[in-house]
Each structure stands twice: as structure tokens, then as C-alpha cells.
Amino acid sequence: MNLVIDIGNTLIKYAVFENGKLIYDQSSESGLFLSKVKELFEQYPKINNALISSVGKLDRKERDIVALFCKVHVLTHDSKVPFKNSYATPHTLGMDRVALATAAFYHNPRGNTLVIDAGTCITYDMVNNFGEYVGGAISPGIRMRYKAMHNQTAALPLLEPEDIIDFIGNSTATSMHSGVINGVSKEVDGVIEQYRGRFQHLTVILTGGDAHFFAKRLKNTIFANSKFLLEGLNCLLEYNKR
Ligand SMILES: Nc1ncnc2c1ncn2[C@@H]1O[C@H](COP(=O)(O)OP(=O)(O)O)[C@@H](O)[C@H]1O
Numbered sequence: 082m083n084l085v086i087d088i089g090n091t092l093i094k095y096a097v098f099e100n101g102k103l104i105y106d107q108s109s110e111s112g113l114f115l116s117k118v119k120e121l122f123e124q125y126p127k128i129n130n131a132l133i134s135s136v137g138k139l140d141r142k143e144r145d146i147v148a149l150f151c152k153v154h155v156l157t158h159d160s161k162v163p164f165k166n167s168y169a170t171p172h173t174l175g176m177d178r179v180a181l182a183t184a185a186f187y188h189n190p191r192g193n194t195l196v197i198d199a200g201t202c203i204t205y206d207m208v209n210n211f212g213e214y215v216g217g218a219i220s221p222g223i224r225m226r227y228k229a230m231h232n233q234t235a236a237l238p239l240l241e242p243e244d245i246i247d248f249i250g251n252s253t254a255t256s257m258h259s260g261v262i263n264g265v266s267k268e269v270d271g272v273i274e275q276y277r278g279r280f281q282h283l284t285v286i287l288t289g290g291d292a293h294f295f296a297k298r299l300k301n302t303i304f305a306n307s308k309f310l311l312e313g314l315n316c317l318l319e320y321n322k323r
């Protein structure tokens with residue numbers, strides 16, 4: 082059994098895989114790391130390999146906690162990846178994006194795949210039909226947009242994301258929701274169109290904790306898969322065992 086841990090900018094995600102199949106997944110805030118890991122090894126004593134991926138500098142403490150229970154691989158820029166990485170600055174590429182590119186590569190090995198991950202930031206990652214990661218984009222996430230409007234104005238409140246009834250907001254709140262939710266939908270649709278213009282038979286995968294806020298508003302056909310990144314991490318764990 083494998084354990085994969087994705088330390089994102091907002092949440093930590095944990096997943097257990099048995100023979101390549103995801104059998105458990107959950108998320109927690111960072112303060113609960115130790116108790117969550119202990120709980121997981123009690124529940125799944127057969128876990129014998131783990132992979133930790135972090136978008137920040139990984140605290141040695143986190144690695145050491147998992148290493149008490151099993152063999153650990155920490156995903157770094159030196160880890161082996163199955164795709165050709167053509168990013169101009171591979172040493173600054175986020176580990177979550179490496180995992181998404183890996184999942185895209187395994188999901189659609191001879192196809193063109195765009196992965197859109199709506200988390201703290203919205204990331205776009207493109208793997209082409211030559212198995213080459215070519216890059217993508219980083220844009221502010223949904224909650225980040227609400228926070229930015231609140232923090233950088235005198236009058237705008239801090240709102241929780243909420244779907245809109247009409248794209249024309251008729252109050253402060255509905256105007257802000259339209260700006261964020263309608264704005265993100267149009268951004269994502271527009272970006273998908275740009276990629277479709279350059280890559281034939283494009284498969285688009287939408288994932289991330291905040292994807293549900295706008296997924297149904299997209300006019301483009303997409304595949305929603307909330308476990309995509311975790312699947313990529315499990316592939317990377319297997320790939321780096323070799
Ligand atoms: N328990 C939770 N605490 C905080 N955010 C949560 C929680 N559950 C779901 N979310 C949502 O998930 C989003 C984070 O998405 P995620 O893809 O995990 O981001 P990241 O990988 O950047 O940490 C948050 O913006 C929030 O809307």
C-alpha cells in the first residue's frame with residue numbers, strides 16, 4: 082500500500098492506494114498533520130511506502146514523522162518524472178504541477194491534455210501528445226480574489242464564494258460574486274479556447290478544491306476529477322521506487 086501526501090498552500094491532502102487504486106482520501110489543515118498520519122497508519126498498517134509533495138519548503142519534521150512508519154520519498158526537482166519537462170525554470174516549478182503533469186501523461190499518454198487546478202491559485206498545465214510538459218499559467222484563485230478585493234479596498238466586505246443567478250450584479254455582494262465566479266468561468270473558457278486553437282483533440286481535466294464553484298458554468302466540455310493530483314503523486318511514487 083502507498084500513502085501520498087500533498088501539502089498545498091491551503092490544505093493538506095492524504096490518499097492511500099492499494100495496487101494502483103485509491104481506497105481512501107481526506108484533507109486537513111496543517112496543524113493536524115501528526116494526528117492525521119498516526120491515524121492513517123493505525124487504520125492502514127500495510128502502508129509501506131509514502132511520498133510527500135509540498136508547494137512550500139518542506140519542514141523536516143513532516144518527513145521525519147512519516148519516516149517513523151515507512152519508507153518515504155520526498156518529491157523534489159531531482160525526482161524522476163515520466164514526461165519530458167520543457168519548463169524553462171524546472172527548479173522553480175511547483176511540485177503540485179509536476180504531479181498534475183504526471184497524471185495527465187498517464188491518463189492520456191499519446192494525447193494533448195490541459196489540466197486546470199482551482200486551488201489557492203488556479204493553475205493551467207499542458208502536456209502535449211509527445212509526452213512533453215510545455216508549461217501553462219498561474220492565476221489568482223477564487224478565495225484569493227475575494228480576499229484581494231476586501232484587503233485592498235475600504236468598502237468591500239470579505240465574502241464566501243457563492244454562485245450567481247445573473248451575471249449582472251444588482252448589489253455589492255452579487256456584483257462581487259459575479260466578478261469572481263462569472264469572471265473565473267469566462268477566464269477558464271477563454272483559456273481553454275486558446276489551447277484548443279493550438280492543440281488538436283485536446284482533453285481538458287478540471288480539478289482542485291474550488292473547481293465546483295464554477296465547473297457547471299463552463300461552456301467547454303471538461304472532465305472533472307477531484308483526485309487527479311493524488312493519482313499523479315501515486316504514479317510518481319511508483320516511478321521513483323524503480
Ligand atoms: N476544511 C477546509 N478548510 C479550508 N478550505 C477548504 C476546506 N475544505 C474545502 N476547502 C476548499 O478547498 C480550497 C483549497 O483547494 P485545494 O485544491 O486543496 O488548494 P491547495 O492545493 O492550494 O491547498 C479552499 O479554497 C476551500 O475553498
Ligand SMILES: CC(C)(COP(=O)(O)O)[C@@H](O)C(=O)NCCC(=O)O
Pocket residue numbers: 089090091136173174175176177178198200201202203204219222
Ligand atoms: C502556483 C502554485 C502557487 C499553486 O499552488 P496551489 O494553489 O495548488 O496551492 C504552486 O504550484 C507554486 O508555488 N508553483 C511555483 C511556481 C511555478 O510553478 O512556476
